[in-house]
Amino acid sequence: MGYALESEVDDREDGVVNDPSATLLDVVCTAIMPQARGISAFELRAPDGRELPAFTAGAHVDLHLPNGMNRSYSLCNSQEERHRYVVAVNKDAASRGGSRFIHEQVKLGHTLRISAPRNNFRLEEAAQHSVLIAGGIGITPLWCMVQRLERLGRSWELYYSTRVREMCAFRPELEALERARPGRVHLNFDQEPGGKPTDLNALVAGIRRGSHIYCCGPVPMLQAFEKAAALHGRPVGEVHVEYFSAAEQPARVGGFTVVLKSTGERLAIARGKTILMTLLENDHEVPYSCMEGVCGMCVTRVLEGIPDHRDSVLSPRERDEGKMTICCSGSKTPELVLDL
Secondary structure (H helix, E strand, O other): OOOOHHHOOOOOOOOOOEOOOOOOEEEEEEEEEEEEOOEEEEEEEOOOOOOOOOOOOOOEEEEEOOOOOEEEEEEOOOOOOOOOEEEEEEOOOOOOOHHHHHHHHOOOOOEEEEOOOEOOOOOOOOOOOEEEEEEHHHHHHHHHHHHHHHHHOOOEEEEEEEOOHHHOOOHHHHHHHHHHOOOOEEEEEOOOOOOOOOOHHHHHHHOOOOOEEEEEOOHHHHHHHHHHHHHOOOOHHHEEEEOOOOOOOOOOOOOEEEEEOOOOOEEEEOOOOOHHHHHHHOOOOOOEOOOOOOOOOOEEEEEEOOEEOOOOOOOHHHHHOOEEEOOOOEEOOOEEEEOO
């Protein structure tokens, strides 16, 4: 199957960030570096030159844009670099404003406000072998992981697909790594003469047992990857995915009640509403960002009841532990008691 690789933007397009406890950081755009067709990397530093908060490979930050939009982007530079953050942004023709604004309006010297880094896509640094599978702009967190694995001297392979080589971000760096130690970097250009989409089923089937596998890219690619991982019996703890947009529609059928543990208040969730929407309408301040179940900011513990999970961020273990995303998930039972 084919994937719309360049249309998958590391940009949670409808997201707004609201976290009453969050501290925003002022950063200055100190460099804009073209990476591929339509993709530029933006370097962000503290205005006073101080170190920025530490992050780990796979993390992202929320950019609070001057036009009122808030967007999440993966950090793609080495986690050892505390003096800067680098995000790579694809100027998507279908963008509803985020990536287009950044490409057209953010200039050298401009000040932006960002969140501290968060990580829902953590690298298992002690793995015997890591396999990284990227589609389009999904390379951004995986490039950060490659740099970390190189720093640690760990075994890894990268499979990276774009439509044509001009859309391949970080290509000089990746080709240099391949020359230094051949057999680790596999670049695939679907729409070049003789090209074809990566066979994810065959790829996953051939990965040696005990490897940790990471996949980031467009939703159809991620769904095909997860299907292949399940088909070939890959342990859930060794399979890692990062969605940039929702894989499912939010639960808005309503018809259940949410009970807040702290006060006992009961809120009826009406048809067309989510739990988060209802909480906000009743003046409850809760953290949220993407509104799609991909960022993890609104994760809440469920004390009673069975959630109808619609997110793309929680692991099966986290769901079993009683966690849910209230921005998009609903309820399979008449009542949910939340630790709020």
